[in-house]
Amino acid sequence: NDLKKISEISRIIKQSKIFFIAGHIKPDGDSIGSALALASVLNRLGKEACVxxxxxxxxxxxxxxxxxxxxKSAKKTDVFDCAIILEAINFSRMGDIITPCQSKKVINIDHHLTYTNFGTINYIVPSSSSTAELVLNILDYMKIKLTRGEAENLYAxxxxxxxxxQQINTTPNSHIACAKLMKYGIDINEIYKKVYENGSINALKLRGIALCGIKTILDDSVSYIVLTKDMFKKSGAKDNDDSGIINYTLRIEGVKVGCLFKEIDEKTIKVSCRSVRSFNVLEVVGRFGGGGHKNAAGCTIKKGINASIKMISSVLxxxxxxxKLLFCSAVFL
Ligand code: 5GP
Ligand code: MN
Ligand code: MN
Structure with a gap:
């Protein structure tokens, strides 16, 4: 079934000339890396592709x-043969930077558990660690050799x-994909350093300030960190200097769920949730219109910090x- 989809995608790609490629708003490594690798390959094939x-x-x-x-955005008058939309549940998550009628075909590639089949073709594999893995599957099928830069972007x-x-979504296939990418001569140590150990001193200070306020609740099974605008001001950190801070929440013994509440403005909080094993945080953020995966999900709540914490913790x-009830009944059965 997946192979059929990949071959259909390969057919559409071959038939198209002008491409729109985009991931989701507030882009992460998978979103940007996958989109750029794909665009680079398409341009090398003599097509016009822009991210x-x-x-x-x-x-x-x-x-x-x-x-x-x-x-940033396509013009309202631009038309494309094919829009490849990665990592997004719908056009709005992509930022609505084009409308569906601006492209003849829409290829939707994603690995999120929450998805809608909004594309002409939808290649969705929730068991895949990343969209980058799925993009590599397509390029492999098309027998395309990658440049070092393309391999680096997918690896990232x-x-x-x-x-x-380290996460539970890491599969044998993720490692096989990385092994293939390493054969293109990428320097994985250098990529690691650039992604994780190349930040500003102010970003580190923000971490320090945020970590000082970490709390546990609900019998120490949940921990959370708050990031206020004030903390950004005090540390001098930039808006997206907070990446990775949420991971500290799961470092505490006994903690099953970690949350991060980031103040966007007085009445808007971006909530991130992470969980271990069977606990499903997608069900939690789902109550607030969010999305993501079982062990990593997020949503935005139109309330203040304290109200948002209350709302999330009551669902938790x-x-x-x-x-617990389910677990007990399983034990007694
Ligand atoms: P993060 O907490 O790092 O922002 O996101 C964790 C995961 O949940 C990512 O896969 C991200 O794409 C997804 N996610 C976060 N916020 C939202 C949201 O508001 N809507 C949807 N659909 N997915 C989200
Ligand atoms: Mn993403
Ligand atoms: Mn992803």
């Missing part, structure tokens, strides 16, 4: 080849989406109690 992203590329991803050529996608191969409390 679009309404938001700025975070500093730690600016080393990715082609990231300086990303355009897998590296970041698996949390350096309910879910933890239900899971």
């Amino acid at each position: 679009y992203c309404i938001d700025e590329v975070p500093d730690f991803l600016k080393f990715l080849k082609g990231s300086d050529e990303i355009k 996608g897998i590296l970041t989406d698996t949390g350096c191969f 409390k309910e879910k933890l109690a239900a899971d």
Whole structure:
């Protein structure tokens, strides 16, 4: 079934000339890495492909080849043969930078658990660690040799989406994909350094300030970190200097769920959730219109910090109690 989809995608790609390529708003390594690798290959094949992203590329991803050529938005009058939309549940998550009628064909490639089949063809594999892996499947099928830059960009996608191969979404296939990419001569140590150990001193200070305020609740099974605008001001950190901070929440013994509440403005909080093993945070953010994966999901709540914490923790409390009940009944059966 997947092979049929890949061959259909390959057919559409071959037939098209002008491409729109985009991931999601507030881009991450997978979104940018996959989009840039794909665009680079298509341009090498003599097509016209451009990557679009309404938001700025975070500093730690600016080393990715082609990231300086990303355009903010297409013109309303632009028309494309094919729009390749990665990592997005719908056009709105892509930032609505084109409308569906601006492209003859739409290829939707994603690995999120929450998806809608909005494309002409939808290649969705929730068991895949990353969209980068799926893009590599397509390029492999098309028998395309990659440039070093393309391999680096796909590797960065897998590296970041698996949390350096530590997360539960890391599969044998993720490693096989990386092994293939390494054969193109990429320097994985250099990529690691550029992504994770090349930040500003102010970003590190923001971490320090945020970590000082970490709290546990619900019998220490949940921990959370708050990031206020004030903390950004005090540390001098930039808006996207907070990446990775959420990972600290799961470092505490006994903690099953970690949350990060980031103040966008007084009445808007971006919530990120991470969980271990069977606890499903997608169900939690789903109540607030969010999305993502079982162990990593997010949403935006139109309330203040304290109200947002209350809303999330009350759903968590309910879910933890239900899971406990389920566990107990399983034990007694
Ligand atoms: P993060 O917490 O790092 O922002 O996101 C974790 C995962 O959830 C990512 O896969 C991200 O794409 C997804 N996600 C985060 N926020 C939202 C949201 O508001 N809507 C949807 N559909 N997915 C989200
Ligand atoms: Mn993503
Ligand atoms: Mn991804």
